[in-house]
Amino acid sequence: MAGKLDATARAMDTQWWRGAVIYQIYPRSFQDSNGDGIGDLAGIVQRLPHIAELGADAIWISPFFTSPMKDFGYDVSDYCDVDPMFGTLADFDAVIAAAHGLGLRVMIDLVLSHTSDQHPWFIESRANRTNPRRNWYVWADPKLDGTPPTNWLSIFGGSAWQWDARREQYFLHNFLTTQPDLNFHEPQVQAALLDVARFWLERGVDGFRLDTINFYTHDKYLRDNPGLPPELRNADTAPAVNPYNHQMHLFDKSQPENVEFLKKLRAVMKPYNAAAVGEVGDAQRGLEILGEYTRGDDRMQMCYAFEFLAPDRLTPARVVETFRALEEAAPDGWACWAFSNHDVVRHITRWGLSVDAAKAYATLLMCLRGSACLYQGEELGLPEAEIAFEDLQDPYGIEFWPEFKGRDGCRTPMVWQADNQAGGFSTGKPWLPIPAQHLRLAGPEAKGKDSLFAQYQAALALRHRHKVLRSGAQSDMMAAGDLLCFMRSDATDRVFCAFNLGETTVTTTLPAGNWHALGQEDGPVLGQTIILAPWQSCVAVKQ
Template identity: 75%
Template sequence: MQTQTATTLAKDPDWWRGAVIYQIYPRSYQDSNGDGVGDLAGIVERLPHIAGLGADAIWISPFFTSPMKDFGYDVSDYCDVDPMFGTLADFDAVVARAHGLGLRVMIDLVLSHTSDQHPWFKESRANRTNPKADWFVWADPKGDGTPPNNWLSIFGGSAWQWDGRREQYYLHNFLTSQPDLNFHCDAVQEALLDAVRFWLERGVDGFRLDTINFYIADKYLRDNPPLPKELRNDSIAPGVNPYNHQLHIFDKNQPENLEFLKKFRAICNPYGAAAVGEVGDAQRGLEIMAEYTSGGDKVQMCYPFEMLQPKRLTAALLADTFARMAKAAPDAWPCWAYSNHDTVRHITRWGLSDAAARAYTTMLVCLRGSLCLYQGEELGLPEADIAFEDLQDPYGIEFWPEFKGRDGCRTPMVWQTDNASGGFSTAKPWLPVTAAHLGLSVAAQDGDASSMLAHYRAALAFRRAHATLRYGSMEGIAATGDLAQFLRVGDETIFCAFNLGDAEAEVVLPGGSWAALGTDLGSQPVGAGTITLGPWQVCLAKKI
């Protein structure tokens, strides 16, 4: 498949708009040195697969120096590579190879918190008078010694951890070993922006900003109010985590965050770099996305959770999502995803058949916004079933057995069928490779025109062939039962209809003449008037 050239990369400052971004979880993509853990050199080896898929960019989950309590999302040095993954020279090789294949490179920046092993935190916790004493969120206990407020950690329990050296609590929205930085301190913001500059100078094309709405907490540390039971929701572990019992209006989503994002954008602009922010909020995700991406002076895209929920994406939910987004800000720019490293793979989460999975893939490439694909998604991988004794994820260990953690979506990529590790490693992988995945390997599907891999390649090629799908508006979205339909309007007008159910659905074409598109994606023939779509069938047509 023909890919973009490096020359094209240098000339398109809006490359991110409508782009397809392929997420790499580096521990599990390819092991190049036989230690059972994926690394940067392994990514270099496998980049042609991503270019051949038709993606525009890669997003690499954290590879920075880290004690790995949360597998790299606990950073102890923002400007170096953990030896587990290689060296800075290996990273430079990733950038060079990716650019040579026409792929942009985005990296995952975790700015809301560090590891407790970061030199900044070690200095901060030493006493209350050192130069970095206020670089993290410290607070005195209440008179009875309890934490300063009722904030909860996503990983369970209080969001406050007592430190005997300072005789104060520090804030941690995640693990106790992940203390939150104090963004009310200007020096903290400058230090983080220096890290951004470091990676821009190394040639990265953009960033995925982890937990973007967690950067700043209420400086008065006010209690969160309770959340009514009927509104509780969580894309990771519904029902098992008391974190969902609060309305999180003070521990995140603070208005001061917008000013930091403007500083961040000002640094990125001269490099033509783009950013996608992960909005972790089950109640106001779309509205926050609108705040963060509108106006052209903050981040370009945000990564909301509406399509990462346990509840299957229905036609009605799709229509409601786009209606809410349009109401919040017409120029908001989402980056949609069905799966990632934190959620049960959508094939399993939504209980999809092969036909259903293909219909959802085709619909994804027709949506307004940019897209993220998670490694292995293009193979149709289901969630892996991991035994408790094999679990690595602290979140899964904490909430077992009601929630089995995130390891089931983080197992190694399968490249070969006739290999116990799926061609991922010559050693025992850090997580087991399930037998169910081996038969779905790249080798097993490559060259098979009827495979899921072939479908993804065709879907991405279809999106790239029609600029309207990347840049055009999305109009007339409607849901009738299981039928979702809308128009994409730009240089051409494309009608899109998707039967997201197991019964037939009747589609009435808009007025005018239409020609069928996407027949290799299973799109049905068009004529005048009404079309009958069978279960999980789609209709794509161009106005002529």
């Protein structure tokens, strides 16, 4: 467990984010402290030792701001306060103090592209066309025939434009109709959002996860998106049944003006030694945008695209393909990888993994170049929960049921013990049902020496012990069937990594030299040939 992270320690390590392991907390499902069935900030304080024991460097807390909760906090009505559902600002200060006391940095989820329609800014903006905030959101007149100004589509289905009778104009919403998009072409909007960042930095946060970072700026000329032929449609950003995939999103997001705002945000963050990781939602240009947004030292430190969150199992060939594409599109960028989060089917289900397979992927994630995000419960091997339609809470799932069941299956409450129906999460009825299968993964053996938790813990410890795995170069990546091999290197170390991501034994050969196996404890000196059983890995350092 790391030591206390005081102000001096936080200020000195300016590269703390490079190769960091960030544990994502979905607050309404992490720990309930008051028995109302919904997780809260006080509950996070209670369970932070679990994250420190795992060995993470930081936590990312999904939105806890004041919100009508139409999209579970991703529709903010007050950026600078805590929703009573989760507690108070004092409770958040307690999270900061407790996390820093355990050596954990705190990153919070900023949703800057849009607000709730209940935000005072939008209420004023929609009142008429002459108010001081009339341009704070994206308003546009209809076409001559009354239809929306462009063909842009919402990720949550239907047009991205909603008619407003007060102004007799349409407003843009890339997500729910209750999530109007802010107008980043308005300087006052940018200034207000930078003030939001300062507010939380002053309270002690160490950085931000930036929701939908490439959605901030739209095309000011309101040009239509071109269509995509079926063979080019990619369902990584939206479900396959969503017509959002039928367009090339050239004009509704990912505009070049966005970079200038990111530079302003980085300048605000710099005095606090804060870091940010941006979520890039773009099926066609994800890695290119990642590179554009993380290039140099005046933009964001990290971004993640959706390559490893895709439906198909991550094969060695896909790993190689992804890193080759990353090198081409973003040679100076820095990626942050994740296998699961609050928006996708949990990867142990999505990829059909056994426990042994999940262990292999956990070790792989800790050996790849880049930073990494872990989603609460993946260290226990929680599978996707099956949620009945009548129990659904997610509007996305309700809209596209049954072909797409929404995001509730990955958002069910965390389980901490197996001896009650709420899994130790709450003394009340949880806001989403907890499957019996999850309870079985919370028993006494959940952290035993052969558990998946122990494997994650060992893999994180290996990454911490060997700086080369956090920030070293990566080269010689090769895939042959189920075998994946690559080299990590820096000025002092060369580490060879080999993974068998399949069900049959494979053989590989070490490069010339003397190699020493690494693991929970340093292993033996290795011969030239390595035989890997199914789902086995070998990480070796050159002597």
